[in-house]
Amino acid sequence: MSELRKDPVVDRWVIIARERGKRPSDFTGFDKNKPKGFCPFCPGNEDVVPPEVLAYRKSGSKPNGPGWRLRVVPNKFPALKDQEELYKHGDGMYDMMNGVGLHEVIIETPDHDLTLSTMPAYGVEDVLWAYRDRLEALAKDERFQSVIIFKNQGMAAGATLEHSHSQLIALPIIPKQIKEELAGAKKYYDYKERCIFCDMVDQESSQQSRVVCENQDYMAICPYAPRFPFEIWIIPKTHSAHYQETSKERIESLSIILSETLKRLDVVLDIPPYNFVLHSAPFRQDVDKHFRWHLEIMPKLTRIAGFEWGSGFHINPTPPEESAKYLREAKIID
Amino acid sequence: MSELRKDPVVDRWVIIARERGKRPSDFTGFDKNKPKGFCPFCPGNEDVVPPEVLAYRKSGSKPNGPGWRLRVVPNKFPALKDQEELYKHGDGMYDMMNGVGLHEVIIETPDHDLTLSTMPAYGVEDVLWAYRDRLEALAKDERFQSVIIFKNQGMAAGATLEHSHSQLIALPIIPKQIKEELAGAKKYYDYKERCIFCDMVDQESSQQSRVVCENQDYMAICPYAPRFPFEIWIIPKTHSAHYQETSKERIESLSIILSETLKRLDVVLDIPPYNFVLHSAPFRQDVDKHFRWHLEIMPKLTRIAGFEWGSGFHINPTPPEESAKYLREAKIID
Secondary structure, X not given: OOEEEEEOOOOXXXXXXXXXXXXXXXXXXXXXXXXXXXXXXXXXXXXXXXXXXXXXXXOOOOOOOOOEEEEEEEOOOOOOEOOOOOOEEEEOOEEEEEOEOEEEEEEXXXXXXXXXXXXXXXXXXXXXXXXXXXXXXHOOOXXXXXXXXXXXXXXXXXXXXXXXXXXXXXXXXXXXXXXXXXXXXXXXXXXXXXXXXXXXXXXXXXXXXXEEEEOOOEEEEOOOOOOOOOOEEEEEOOOOOOHHHOOHHHHHHHHHHHHHHHHHHHHHHOOOOEEEEEXXXXXXXXXXXXXXXXXXXXXXXXXXXXXXXXXOOEEEOOOHHHHHHHHHHOOOOO | OOEEEEEOOOOEEXXXXXXXXXXXXXXXXXXXXXXXXXXXXXXXXXXXXXXXXEEXXXXXXXXXXXXXXXXXXXXXXXXXXXXXOOOEEEEOOEXXXXXXXXXXXXXXXXXXXXXXXXXXXXXXXXXXXXXXXXXXHHOOOOOOOEEEEEEEEOHHHOOXXXXXXXXXXXXXXXXXXXXXXXXXXXXXXXXXXXXHHHHHHHHHHHHXXXXXXXXXXEEEEOOOXXXXXXOEEEEEOOOOOOHXXXXXXXXXXXXXXXXXXXXXXXXXXXXXXXXXXXXXOOOOOOOXXXXXXXXXXXXXXXXXXXXXXXXXXXXXXXXXHHHHHHHHHOOOOO
16 A cells, blocks of 8 residues: 655655555666557557546547547556545654555547647647646545646656656645745745746746747746756746636647647757646645746756755756757747 | 856756756767766876865875875866855846856776775775865865765766766755755754654664664664665764764774665665765754754666656655665675
8 A cells, every 4th residue: 555654854755655566676677668569548458447537539439448539547556546534643753644646647649659749739738628627626625635747758757658648646735846836936925925927927028038939828938947958837927826727718828839849849859758747736725826837847858866866956057048049949840 | 157046936046057068969869978998087097187186095106196095086077166256146036146166076996897885895984084074174165055975876877987986066055955954853853852863763773674784873774755765874873963073983884884785785776876965964054953964875766757856756666664674684795
């Protein structure tokens, strides 16, 4: 059974996923398991994965059979489990809780060979809409405080299956990084009486040097202090803390900017591995005034080594102004 | 010129190392540059790297020539530079400072084929003594607030040169993770009037399930909430915030436990890539009561993907009790 444990010194929870339990011998060849042959996410193989919790499919087509454009299914090897009750307890000076949560996979397309950057615009819209649908549904589950939606594209970014997919983990706590963003944004608001994301959008808009692309609703920027070369954030231009409140029109314009941004990355970095993560406000938190959801895209181009792991400090060889310039000037085919 | 920039939302500085400046094309083949042939750290090649700042060598042998057991030299491609003055300034809502700092390499042995786990005990002692010597010297430089000493062992852990070495970065600020440890330890002390590391050593000592090995002065444990499988911390049994105050006898017993721990890792995980980092108290900080220096060893066995990068939350498939058991039971040759 999975459990959550808290580091006693810093406020950092980890998931000990016993059921994914690894013996030493499981690690030694970890670089070699390239996916090949059979794909559990391809149409026709629906019965290989757990039954779908959401699908966009041809009217008349049956659940858990072909005819779908997008499917959301529970992860077959979940990091957390959909158990009934959360219980917390101590172990001497230490704190733990059982691993209550959900771990789902968003299978983004039936076509094994497409990616989020090569699929048609309506495909990207489906994906972004599925994120919204799942967040809306999970916000009602009192066991969960937050949901992390993320994508690992490419083996070097941690993808173990090639077929384009994202993942979702619903958590009984607020993860460290989201907590820090909320606290930082609150501190800024308390001091300035302004939203930090509003100020950021204003400054980026007037300076332009870190802007990758924009449309009426969103801005894609290389942030001022990026951890990674070619890191990009997509930020809404108007106030919105909870992603699941995004309107149909704005999901559409988000799909356009996301698709364009990923195409630019593919051109400049020759189809790089990347991670992205959606930072949406935790449920039932009064953060509307000072927080804004955003999407963080992190290409995996450099090795993260001892200095970074040991200090939380990152060395980034590429200034964001340079990254943004390359991305802005890339010639993409619409 | 390097610069330090601060993320405006979370309290996280990054180093933008312009001089290591990377164009997009530099990233595409980043996996292929295996070191081979010529080694700049081998005896006879002393003139290829900048002049030594410290060396343990045969009496009578000349600086920057052969005859050394260990050398410390400036990094040829430093992330930060030994500039005269620190200046901080704003850029609208953002904060930056120039990249004042030091970046040094500790060449641990003249023997290209040895590692920290295979070199003789006196070699490990030299390395730990060099850490102490450099920390003691740098503590007097008012420009620096803290020093991070770390090691990348193996390509997968970020080492770009094979010859066994560690690195040192002196910083004009306290990095995020050290700041968080100091804050967490202070909070615990304020609440309990006890040092959190004392309590940890006590509990680990009585439970034994996470202990890897120990001697009169140190304990090697798999921490309660580890981010990585087989993560190990080496903690002094008695109070000591600043590593550079460690006595000669204790450096010797530290070399014994570090050597044993690394040998155990090599046996259990078949010579794994790993990072380690020394967390010593920042300079001129009143933290003696609640903080204790320690060494964190992180084998690089799993891929860190979108969930971890996006949430600060880690999924670890191996409970520390299991890691510790494997490590404890490993048969090592002394």
